[in-house]
Amino acid sequence: MIIVTLNEDNFAYDIHSLVKAFYPEQEVKVFVKGQKDLESDFGLPAFFVRFETAKICCGLYKTCAPTGGENEDFVRESVLSAPDDRVAVKNELKRLLYDMLSGVTGKKLPWGTLTGIRPTKIAVQLLEQGKSEAEVRSYMTGTYLASAEKTALSIDIAKREMEILSPIHYEKGYSLYIGIPFCPTTCLYCSFTSFPICVWKKRVGEYLDAVEKEIDFVKEACKDKILDSVYIGGGTPTTLEPDQLERLLSKLKESFDWTNVQEFTVEAGRADSITREKLRVLQKHGVTRISVNPQTMNQKTLKLIGRQHTVEQVEEAFAMAREEGFDNINMDLILGLPGETKEDVAYTIQRVKALNPDSLTVHSLAIKRASKLSQWIIENGISTLNNTDETMEIAADGAYALGMEPYYLYRQKNMSGNFENVGYAKPGKAGIYNILIMEEKESIMALGAGTISKAVFGSGRIERCDNVKDVALYIEKIDEMIDRKRKLLGLEK
Numbered sequence: 001m002i003i004v005t006l007n008e009d010n011f012a013y014d015i016h017s018l019v020k021a022f023y024p025e026q027e028v029k030v031f032v033k034g035q036k037d038l039e040s041d042f043g044l045p046a047f048f049v050r051f052e053t054a055k056i057c058c059g060l061y062k063t064c065a066p067t068g069g070e071n072e073d074f075v076r077e078s079v080l081s082a083p084d085d086r087v088a089v090k091n092e093l094k095r096l097l098y099d100m101l102s103g104v105t106g107k108k109l110p111w112g113t114l115t116g117i118r119p120t121k122i123a124v125q126l127l128e129q130g131k132s133e134a135e136v137r138s139y140m141t142g143t144y145l146a147s148a149e150k151t152a153l154s155i156d157i158a159k160r161e162m163e164i165l166s167p168i169h170y171e172k173g174y175s176l177y178i179g180i181p182f183c184p185t186t187c188l189y190c191s192f193t194s195f196p197i198c199v200w201k202k203r204v205g206e207y208l209d210a211v212e213k214e215i216d217f218v219k220e221a222c223k224d225k226i227l228d229s230v231y232i233g234g235g236t237p238t239t240l241e242p243d244q245l246e247r248l249l250s251k252l253k254e255s256f257d258w259t260n261v262q263e264f265t266v267e268a269g270r271a272d273s274i275t276r277e278k279l280r281v282l283q284k285h286g287v288t289r290i291s292v293n294p295q296t297m298n299q300k301t302l303k304l305i306g307r308q309h310t311v312e313q314v315e316e317a318f319a320m321a322r323e324e325g326f327d328n329i330n331m332d333l334i335l336g337l338p339g340e341t342k343e344d345v346a347y348t349i350q351r352v353k354a355l356n357p358d359s360l361t362v363h364s365l366a367i368k369r370a371s372k373l374s375q376w377i378i379e380n381g382i383s384t385l386n387n388t389d390e391t392m393e394i395a396a397d398g399a400y401a402l403g404m405e406p407y408y409l410y411r412q413k414n415m416s417g418n419f420e421n422v423g424y425a426k427p428g429k430a431g432i433y434n435i436l437i438m439e440e441k442e443s444i445m446a447l448g449a450g451t452i453s454k455a456v457f458g459s460g461r462i463e464r465c466d467n468v469k470d471v472a473l474y475i476e477k478i479d480e481m482i483d484r485k486r487k488l489l490g491l492e493k
């Protein structure tokens with residue numbers, strides 16, 4: 001465990017996030033000195049942050065017990081020019097801490113002091129304020145110590161995002177998300193709301209009854225708004241049988257005005273759930289974009305991560321989707337999967353390139369504490385699963401070779417190698433909903449178990465409300481879920 005002691009309760013969350021970015025595999029505890037037993041053997045390194053009048057100081061303790069004194073080689077101090085400006089103090093503190101941690105570990109973080117999940121949001125905001133690219137570059141490298149490469153990527157993506165989102169109605173519009181929380185099996189790394197379909201098969205009808213009740217509510221509540229995009233995700237929506245898909249899609253089509261809908265995505269996802277009949281139902285109802293997600297094209301890894309389908313099934317599902325007329329197919333990949341080398345990644349990219357998808361979403365594996373993967377790592381004694389610059393580059397090169405450009409980016413906590421997830425797309429094939437969910441500029445009404453709705457108000461204020469994750473509870477408490485949405489939208493009876 002890594003500890004950081006503070007002399008006062010200030011910026012603990014920011015300090016924790018930055019230390020964790022340097023030590024992703026370690027547990028990090030940040031606490032005010034005197035609140036815990038400092039004589040305990042915490043192990044090294046142990047750090048401190050001290051706030052003084054118009055000054056901040058941070059460093060490394062000499063011994064594992066913080067009473068052992070400070071290691072002078074790693075003490076950093078800064079006099080604050082604007083001690084009352086909380087944002088300026090936070091940025092200065094993070095730069096100081098970064099410098100010290102970088103000295104101790106010998107590491108540099110590609111995103112510098114930026115630990116949030118939406119680094120491109122900063123570039124978008126600055127460009128929208130009329131700043132030039134050079135000014136954005138200088139702000140991101142100077143304020144956050146982000147690398148030149150990541151800064152350039154942020155600006156590149158921000159410009160593309162702004163262009164793609166230009167037809168969106170923001171204040172007057174909204175998007176719809178429907179979660180189908182069932183999957184053929186549970187992947188080792190899964191941290192989503194997902195339950196094996198075999199367990200819930202008999203209650204899918206009741207689940208759809210509940211979703212339809214939510215659809216009826218949103219139809220009425222948002223009747224004066226413009227529907228911009230619709231996304232059916234999960235889980236795996238194609239675990240639904242063709243008649244169930246038909247029922248859901250018909251209900252959606254008859255309930256809303258589709259005139260302005262610019263994208264209708266169904267995340268087909270797992271190859272072992274895709275059939276020609278299901279694809280025909282999607283096509284019949286005007287789905288514009290689907291995902292066929294291999295994650296990796298290495299059979300040994302697919303088996304290891306609990307995806308009980310073959311590489312050939314992915315290729316067959318993809319070919320079938322093309323035959324059925326889908327001209328916007330995304331593929332999701334994960335880098336940093338257990339046991340995968342850069343050669344494995346290169347092999348995946350080579351097979352994906354042969355399929356020629358329209359977009360690629362490249363994830364860097366994030367190890368969530370609640371996932372089976374986290375347990376698996378402990379049981380198998382694996383301390384690090386690392387994504388590298390090289391594998392990120394192999395994937396990016398593959399995307400560029402397919403004529404794609406990066407169009408959205410987000411980060412998660414505990415990501416392998418502290419990298420990011422990047423969406424690449426051919427011109428005109430970007431996933432609009434993916435950007436909307438990241439940029440938080442438009443309200444999203446989310447239906448189904450474990451989903452989170454978001455209301456974006458004119459002032460930029462954002463409020464959220466969630467649906468329970470448990471499927472049985474969701475069915476049982478559907479009226480309460482609707483009441484939560486009613487409250488979110490300020491429509492209480």
Ligand code: SF4
Nearest residue numbers: 183186187190194235
């Ligand atoms: S397909 Fe996705 S949602 Fe389903 S178990 Fe795997 S990671 Fe989870």
